[in-house]
Amino acid sequence: KAGVTQTPRYLIKTRGQQVTLSCSPISGHRSVSWYQQTPGQGLQFLFEYFSETQRNKGNFPGRFSGRQFSNSRSEMNVSTLELGDSALYLCASSQSDPGSPLHFGNGTRLTVT
Amino acid sequence: AQSVTQLDSQVPVFEEAPVELRCNYSSSVSVYLFWYVQYPNQGLQLLLKYLSGSTLVKGINGFEAEFNKSQTSFHLRKPSVHISDTAEYFCAVGGRFQGKSTFGDGTTLTVKP
Numbered sequence: 395k396a397g398v399t400q401t402p403r404y405l406i407k408t409r410g411q412q413v414t415l416s417c418s419p420i421s422g423h424r425s426v427s428w429y430q431q432t433p434g435q436g437l438q439f440l441f442e443y444f445s446e447t448q449r450n451k452g453n454f455p456g457r458f459s460g461r462q463f464s465n466s467r468s469e470m471n472v473s474t475l476e477l478g479d480s481a482l483y484l485c486a487s488s489q490s491d492p493g494s495p496l497h498f499g500n501g502t503r504l505t506v507t
Numbered sequence: 508a509q510s511v512t513q514l515d516s517q518v519p520v521f522e523e524a525p526v527e528l529r530c531n532y533s534s535s536v537s538v539y540l541f542w543y544v545q546y547p548n549q550g551l552q553l554l555l556k557y558l559s560g561s562t563l564v565k566g567i568n569g570f571e572a573e574f575n576k577s578q579t580s581f582h583l584r585k586p587s588v589h590i591s592d593t594a595e596y597f598c599a600v601g602g603r604f605q606g607k608s609t610f611g612d613g614t615t616l617t618v619k620p
Binding site: 398425426427429436437439442443444449450452484486488492493495496497498499500501 | 539541543548549550551552553556558597599601603604606607608609610611612613
């Protein structure tokens with residue numbers, strides 16, 4: 395099976411712009427989650443989607459949003475970018491069973507200047 | 508609420524020496540415990556998981572971990588490390604919805620020749 399695919403791998407944006415990141419989960423995985431990874435804050439949970447519905451949400455401002463399509467692919471959007479949004483954004487998919495591990499993509503490195 | 512504490516931020520060790528990476532967790536409900544490894548410029552990949560049953564779990568690359576309920580710990584061990592084990596290691600606890608896992612801050616394992 396193909397792994398989790400995230401595009402693009404790298405992005406450079408300017409403060410105030412918006413950005414959309416894409417994630418294709420492993421085939422058959424209906425849960426897709428997004429995490430922000432920074433040196434100072436570590437791995438922070440953004441949100442989880444399951445069957446096109448947001449199932450959980452972390453403590454991030456409303457500038458961070460996401461969605462999931464019927465084929466389980468997911469996108470996350472960040473509007474009005476701030477310098478502090480510079481981070482590695484990781485997408486993970488998992489099966490529905492409790493205890494199923496997360497399968498991560500290689501991430502999108504976002505740099506805001 | 509769940510939390511994870513990785514007690515060592517950096518662990519330097521010589522090649523072929525044993526290593527232990529320590530992880531304590533707290534949770535108000537039954538938990539699933541995981542160790543993930545992250546190599547530079549990559550996402551996280553699963554090393555091993557504890558769901559139930561035997562408290563000693565074996566994972567990939569010769570790693571194992573022991574679940575200790577009374578001490579709320581899930582320490583990762585390897586009897587003999589290799590240079591290729593140099594990476595960042597994350598302990599994580601998952602609840603009913605795996606997408607929303609809680610991660611520790613990570614331990615950087617550096618294996619020296």
